[in-house]
Amino acid sequence: MHLRHGMNPHQAAAPVTPVRPGDQPVRLLAGEPSYINLLDALNAWQLVSEASRALDGAVTAASFKHVSPAGAALAGELDAAAAERHGLDPAAAGALGPATRAYLRARDADPKSSYGDFAALSHPVDAELAELLAGVVCDGIIAPDYEPAALDRLRRKKNGRFVVLAADPDYRPPARELREVYGLRLEQDRDRAELSADLLQPVVGPAPDPAATADLLLGLAVLRYTQSNSVCYVRDGVTVGIGAGQQSRIDCTRLAGAKTDLWWLRRHPAVRRLAFRPEVRRQDRINWQLRYLEGELPGPEVLAAPAPELTERERGDWLAQLGGVAFVSDGALPFRDNVDHAARHGVTLIAEPGGSIRSADVEAACREHGITLARTGLRLFHH
CATH class of the missing domain: 3.40.140.20 (AICAR transformylase, duplication domain)
Structure with missing residues (x-):
């Protein structure tokens, strides 16, 4: 696997090689990841796979940015507010598959931070989730497997630059971890506590x-x-x-x-009543919801009708x-x-x-x- 660049674009990156020759934890199926993409993917995969294992195989998703999760979630109920934010009919949200619901819930945890995220799923990606990913700003995804139609759809995202990684769920990492920092080599036991x-x-x-x-x-x-x-x-x-x-x-x-x-x-009725103009994009709507909650009123260039009042008492209640x-x-x-x-x-x-x-x-x-x-x-x- 070749990285597009190192931590920053001005840093060249060497090819990625497995610690144990021939023992690959992940396979690159599409795109060309950066150094941070791969760090996000490897951390995110460990998170969702461990959470799923601890929770009797529950479908788990994570949305990663800068090597920490912006959100993580199980495949529970997708509430009406989250469905609306992604242009979905709340009445039909219950019919969505568990993979889609898990990722939407994870992304909605902090949708401002999840803009341009790296996604992870504990279970195979189906066509429904792939179609959703095709319509959001996301850099890549890691999962154990992909339906053929899902992989085909994701390979076409961002003109082939969208990163798709397949993780081996049976891979077991080495017992010792090694890191080099400023000319020193640090080694420790891997944290294997269940x-x-x-x-x-x-x-x-x-x-x-x-x-x-x-x-x-x-x-x-x-x-x-x-x-x-x-x-x-x-x-x-x-x-x-x-x-x-x-x-x-x-x-x-x-x-x-x-x-x-x-x-x-963000689930308050006043926030959900904000009447955005049709041309305002989804992420801009999310950002304006947050700005509205921070006290900034959107203008007529954003809203088709004046913003409803949300008093401090109403917020507190x-x-x-x-x-x-x-x-x-x-x-x-x-x-x-x-x-x-x-x-x-x-x-x-x-x-x-x-x-x-x-x-x-x-x-x-x-x-x-x-x-x-x-x-x-x-x-x-x-x-």
Whole structure:
């Protein structure tokens, strides 16, 4: 496999070679990936395949940007707001296949960040999903297999430049990982800890039910392949807010919490009533929805009718309805402020490794807010 260029276009890249000669984890079926495309693809594939394995084979999708997920989701119900944003009839959304629903839910988690993403799917890609991918701004996809009609459609996207990778689901990576940085070679054991419900032992509150367990396991799989420090909020099998790569965990919590609020506010009736002019493109509509929520009113060049008013009280009342959100952290919560802040975004469950000198304070905060706390004992840093 030859890369189009290195991390940046001015950096030349050498051919990609397997660590074990003849043992290829992926095959290139179309396009010419860049260095970052391949990093996104390999991380995204590990995420969806591990999440699917931990969740009894559930169809799982991810939308990756800059080596962290913008969103990840299971193939659950596609709500009316997400369907409308992609030009679909909400009444017909239930007839969509699981692959399409999983990817649409993952992409809708943070549609601004998913613009120009790299997609991943735990199961084979069918013609329906391929047709959807042909109509969105996306750089490529990795999946275990493709229906012939799906592969033919994707090979025609972007005049043949769309990257299509097939992952070998039976591939097992080497036990040791190697990285070279500034003339030094770093080597470590691969993180092979299995993700399972056995990790979710509650220390505050009742044991999570099956739906909550699925959300927490999806969150653990997501954080394993998200640049640390990282946290994520998950609801109904969708990562509604991901905070990645922050030096302070509370900053991750606030960033992801703000994304969670936006995810919920995009479902407000006032947002759905924005009457865009026919010539306004889908991504521009999404961007204007976010700008509207940030206080900027679209003008007549964007809307066919004036924007409805959305008062601060109406926003607050709507946000107060958000609940049933799971919160997962890749490292120990060092202070209770993370719990206090997460509680403002509808969080009712938290999973974190534990082991902080302030763990007792974290437990006390969870009891005060009525939040179930599970200690995994498993840190999932990723750099």
